[in-house]
Amino acid sequence: MSRSIPVLLLTALLAVGVGGCSMKKLAADAIGPSLAEPGVYAEETDPDLVKDSLPFGLKTLEGLQRASPDNPHILLALSTGFAGYALLLQDEADRLGAERWNEARVTHRRASDHFTRARDYALTLLEQRHPGLRAELLGNPEQALAATGIEDLSALYLAGATWAAALSADKSNLALLGELPIAAAMVRRVLELDETHQNGAAHEFFISYEGGRPGGSAEAARRHYERALALSGGNRASVHLALAEAVAVPAQDVAEFRRLVELVRQTGDAEPGLRLQNAIARRRAAWLSEREPELFISLDM
Numbered sequence: 208m209s210r211s212i213p214v215l216l217l218t219a220l221l222a223v224g225v226g227g228c229s230m231k232k233l234a235a236d237a238i239g240p241s242l243a244e245p246g247v248y249a250e251e252t253d254p255d256l257v258k259d260s261l262p263f264g265l266k267t268l269e270g271l272q273r274a275s276p277d278n279p280h281i282l283l284a285l286s287t288g289f290a291g292y293a294l295l296l297q298d299e300a301d302r303l304g305a306e307r308w309n310e311a312r313v314t315h316r317r318a319s320d321h322f323t324r325a326r327d328y329a330l331t332l333l334e335q336r337h338p339g340l341r342a343e344l345l346g347n348p349e350q351a352l353a354a355t356g357i358e359d360l361s362a363l364y365l366a367g368a369t370w371a372a373a374l375s376a377d378k379s380n381l382a383l384l385g386e387l388p389i390a391a392a393m394v395r396r397v398l399e400l401d402e403t404h405q406n407g408a409a410h411e412f413f414i415s416y417e418g419g420r421p422g423g424s425a426e427a428a429r430r431h432y433e434r435a436l437a438l439s440g441g442n443r444a445s446v447h448l449a450l451a452e453a454v455a456v457p458a459q460d461v462a463e464f465r466r467l468v469e470l471v472r473q474t475g476d477a478e479p480g481l482r483l484q485n486a487i488a489r490r491r492a493a494w495l496s497e498r499e500p501e502l503f504i505s506l507d508m
Contacts, residue, residue, distance in 0.1 A: 248291065249480045254487050258295040265289060279332055286328035286365045291483075293321035293369070297376045298487055302494050319377035322369045329366035333359060348392035360397055360404045367393030368412055375415075391416055406478075407438025411446050418453025425454050442481055444474035444488035451495070461503045468492045 251257050265288050272281045300314035334341050336359060343351035355363060370390035374383040394416075397409040410431040418428035432450045439446055451467035454460075471492040476482045495502070 249483050251483050252476070252486045254295055254298070254483065254490065257483060258292065258299070261288060261292045261295075265292065277335060279335070282328050282332040282335075283361055283365075286325045286332070286362070286369070289321050289325035289328065290365060290369050290372075293318045293325060293372065293376070294487070296321060297372070298491060300376070301491075315376050319373045319380065319383075322373035322376060326366050326369040326373065329362045329369070332362045333366060344389050344393075345386075348389045352392060352396045355396060355400070357400055360400055363393050363400075364397045364404060364408060364412075367391065367397070368408075371412070371416065387420070402434070403438055406440070406443060407435040407446075410435035410438065411443065411449055414446070414449040415453045418450070418457065425458065428454050440478075442474065442478040442485075444471045444481075444485040444492075447471045447474070448488045448492055448495075451492075456502050459503055459505065461499065461505065464499075464503070465496075468496055 248257050248261070265285070268281060268285050268288060272278065272285060275281060296314055296318035300311045300318060303311035303314065330341050333355070337351075337354050340351050340354075352363075367390045370383070370393070371387060374380060374387060374390075377383070391413075394409050394412045397404055398413075402409060413431040414428045414435065416428075417423040417431065418425055428450065432446060432454075435443070435446045435449075447467045447470040451464050451471075455464040455467060471488050474485055474488075476485055
């Protein structure tokens, strides 16, 4: 991210606080393009530091978005930011365990709400570019998405992935369950437009989607795993974790599970922009390893 960002952010904060409408919009539009660039959060190796620091940044962004509601860079940054915050909340909720069930349930619902918030910012951006798309998605997703193009890749992926993640965080939400095919259609459109987007992130999505849904295909999940692994150059630890949770655990294949968890641990940080994601994956892999007797019947004493 540019070294000028702190100055731009200070200018924007002052404008939001004391300036008139035109000054606020001018400041928001000036900082907008830089907000859409990968930031220092993605390169951080301490997930808890990121989780604690994100809320202030997100509320600041929402203030900028009020000043410039149609700014695509701010909408994209908000979607990305809330998606990341929700992921960290979900990870925290999962690790709270049965002993703190009530706290875990509340945190899971918070995660789901923030995933939905991330989805809505991405959908707002898509709606600006393709008026009527959101309503059409509910009736005919494939037809609605046919008009989208390369410029929509990030918004499509964020909207689809966070739509599905909202359900993953709160499986009791029946409305989200019914909308899961729409989420999948959006990420499938990313594959159609450019499967290399974000080093194969859409293929990683379909590892979990195919392995975790009723009627899904473990073989399809494995094909997406191989493609995601190739497109990421082996630098995304979460690819291995996705197959471990979506395929190895349901198949009760403890040997494959352990092999994949070890691959998560061995994944380095050659790609700076994946440091945070890999740190989260490694922490989750360690937690899953501790739960082996719960996950695999053959190990239950």
